[in-house]
Amino acid sequence: MITAGIDVGIESLKAVILKDGKVLARGIGLSGGVNRARTTEQVWRDTLAAARLKPGDVSKIIATGQGKNDVGFVQERITEPVADARAARFLYPKATCVVDIGADQVRVVTLGPQNNILEVVMNQKCAAGLGILLKSMARTLGMTLEEMSRLSDGPTAAAAVNDGCSVFAEMDAFSLLNRNTPKEEVARAVTEAVAVRINSILNDKMKPSKESTVLVGGLSRNKAVVNALKRRSGINFLIPEQAEYAGALGAALMAAE
């Protein structure tokens, strides 16, 4: 049976086509903001093409992500933590927790022993937009996200920015620049602030285990953030190959059930 999952995030959208537990194709693109409905269809078409399939070959599609309701051509919609949980279990059967860090949201899903979910902690308003903050800072510093990640991977920065609020963090960053702090230092400080914030969400309710916690989401591709987070939390994250597709994968798996 061929199924698919589409994860429509605030910034990027991902698609996964699955056949009997094997990924046939993946697709990714920018969500497109006001053009979200159109870009979703485009990415879906591209993914189908990559899998050399026609729309009718896919038995069921499930959508997830903040923009799931913008996708008209799916049969079902599920919330992101449920999709994350499913994907985590598939990739790491012994996983007890999955952490999803993205452009806008941070989710910590504690998995229970009976394929159930014990707890979900999602970032609240004031912690929103961590990935977006990094992107905005990259623009200020005149770098790409990859460059910024490379430059800020290292020990804790000497300088620090506010870790409670993205707006304050940016303001602090501007103050640092005004005092002629080198770009790398500022990048490192912002990365550290993001890691501190995520860590506080990790510790909000049920602390994730050190050895069986999965890390997924777009931000998990940012080595600097991941290393800073590992340092702060003491957790040896299990990071799958295609971490940012976890949501779409989870949705596709559930479509096959």
Place this chain on the structure above:
Amino acid sequence: MSKQRWETRPLEVWNKAKEMRAEWQKSIDTASSERVLLAQGNIQWSIGFPALRVIEDNPVGAMMANKSDEFARICRLAGEVLGWGREVCGYQLNCWGAMYLGHQMDGSPFPFRDLVIPFPDPCDQHTKRGQAPMDYSPIPRFQENWPLYTGPRDTDREKAMIEDRVYCTLYIIEEIERIFGQKFDDERLIESVKVAGGISPYAQDVSRFMQHIPSPLSQKDLYSFYTLGGLTKSDPGETVAIWKALRDEVEWRVENNIAAVGNERYRWMEAHPPPWHFLKYYRYMEKYGAVCIGSQYSHMMAGPFEIKPDGTWAPRGGGFRQLVNKPIKTREDAIRAMIGTEARGHRFKDDEVIRPYALNDFAKAYKVNGAILPLWRCGVGCTVTRKEQGLRLSEIGVRVLHYEGSQPGDRTDLDENRMMDQLDVWMESQGLRKLEE
């Protein structure tokens, strides 16, 4: 429409409640034209002054939030421009903003207060509420003393605190007589105390009935009633009558398994006033078959309660409940009966601050599966101890949802979509999907 598990039907007494609310609102609007004093505060003894009516900013702010956010928004702006921070309770900002504008939602003149009687409280809004009208025009202010003592039980100290309260109350009444030339009618007070003591047993029954599965009432029903006799000072006789009628009807509903939510399969609780501008989330939750059985706040007419050693639900001490059966002959007797025997907090809010496991008792008694404990920006009084209580509820297996945004009187930070998302996540992560239409 899939077949419901239980029968549902609307409450018959609801219309009468609506009528009584409207009457009360009219009495407030006509107060100044009838040359009646308007007092800002929460004073139980006001009935002794025939030409004095009591109004609080909470209901005003809440109603504005519920009926017209556009007007409430303009009021908040007026308040901000005149120096009130955005970091203030929405009730306050709504109400006093309207005062600065000089008119109400419907264009009628703002009912300016003639005196204020605030009291200290874990809620910052309650403590500050005397300030705005007092700063606006020189009116008398009488600071009430409600001791919120959290130390170990000390009967001598309690006695002293109660004496202080009795004295202060008598003093305030005498001062109002002197300053405004009104004569306090002791008989009316005594009568009302005796009669008002009568609401409690009915309210307690109604409250207890909601522990039944399926719940005969839901949170929204409670909102229609909890103000009667609590925040609105209507005719006590009428108020007791309607509570009796409500109680009888709810008892009948329990006997016949008439449910508030026909597909009840999940029971959840709250702990605070709701976002009045977004009450539709209760209906949204019903799509999952989830019913809100209330909060200590909406059950306030029943008073705070405790779980007895034998596991039964019973009202806690405090106000009318205990002393109303003793003979009440003088003004002081009546005041003493009102104030009660506990100087420690005997209201739901004090309860939640003083008793760390107060919400656990509620959860167990009402057999809840989950709890929504929002973190209000600026709602210090509502939010204090919420995260800690959330952890304790989790310990007894209640699934807790915290969300940020909004506050009861101010919809500024309400992100409806994100809130609905969190509700969806909460339900889905517990294995519940929306019941199909």
Place this chain on the structure above:
Amino acid sequence: MVQEYWRWPESSWTATNIDWKKSKTITAGVDIGTNSSQAVVMCDDRLFSYASLRTGADYRASAGVAMEQALGSSGMKLKNIRYIVGTGWGSQNVSFARKTVDEINCHARGARFMYGPAMKTVVDLGAQTCKAIRLYNWDRIRDFVMNDKCAAGMGRSIEVMADLLQVPIQEMGERSLAVEKDPEPVSTTCYAFANTEAIGLFREGYKESEVLAAYLFAIAWRIHGMVGRVQPEKELAFTGGLAKNSGIVNRLERAMGMTALTSEYDPQLAGAIGAAIIAKEITEKADGLKTVSFIGGMPHP
């Protein structure tokens, strides 16, 4: 090449009808903001040239580039400029400035130049901060208010929003005005809240114009509350990068019940123009010329 929706156009200009070599006093003002930097050269009392560009990570370098672009191909060099004043967030990084003057005074002075003698209230709509300045008839500052912490980052957030929505930043304003009636505003507490809330509105069936309207309405409302504190008086003028956002300007005008004055000059230049004018007044004072200056807020002959 991925389209950069958040990038607003940079500009520079030199007057063709002024021979700077014949000017008596040449001064310059440099305004380094968190998002944009401007350099302005004035010959006597006339605007000679300007440059407006995105501030980079190196503020000192940005000041240099702005100045260089303002000088352009006019042949003028830094040494030809008699006095340079720096202002803005990064004013201390204008290494070639003789003096730094605060933003309030510079904006007031620049706005007076740009909008004329009738202007009494100027509202600067910037990337990090917003200010409302009320003036007396002459150029003395009567009152001002600046946004506080949680209201910071307005312009920044609009850039972030343009990127998220994939709407070119210069078109956001106009597109937001394509609604019949403004919907409810999104959160006005914090721009980060406003962004995430606005994105969620598509779900409710909001069209692009309605999402933009709800968003810009919130921003305008927020500013309106702040501006109210100086009790704005006609005539009104807007400066700063967001003065180019018709969605904000239009809604502010409606809320305030006033129509803003317009100017032939780019509203982002106000700070730098003011700095250049103040620079001229400093030279006049040094030359012993009688002039009423208001640096520091105190008139002194």
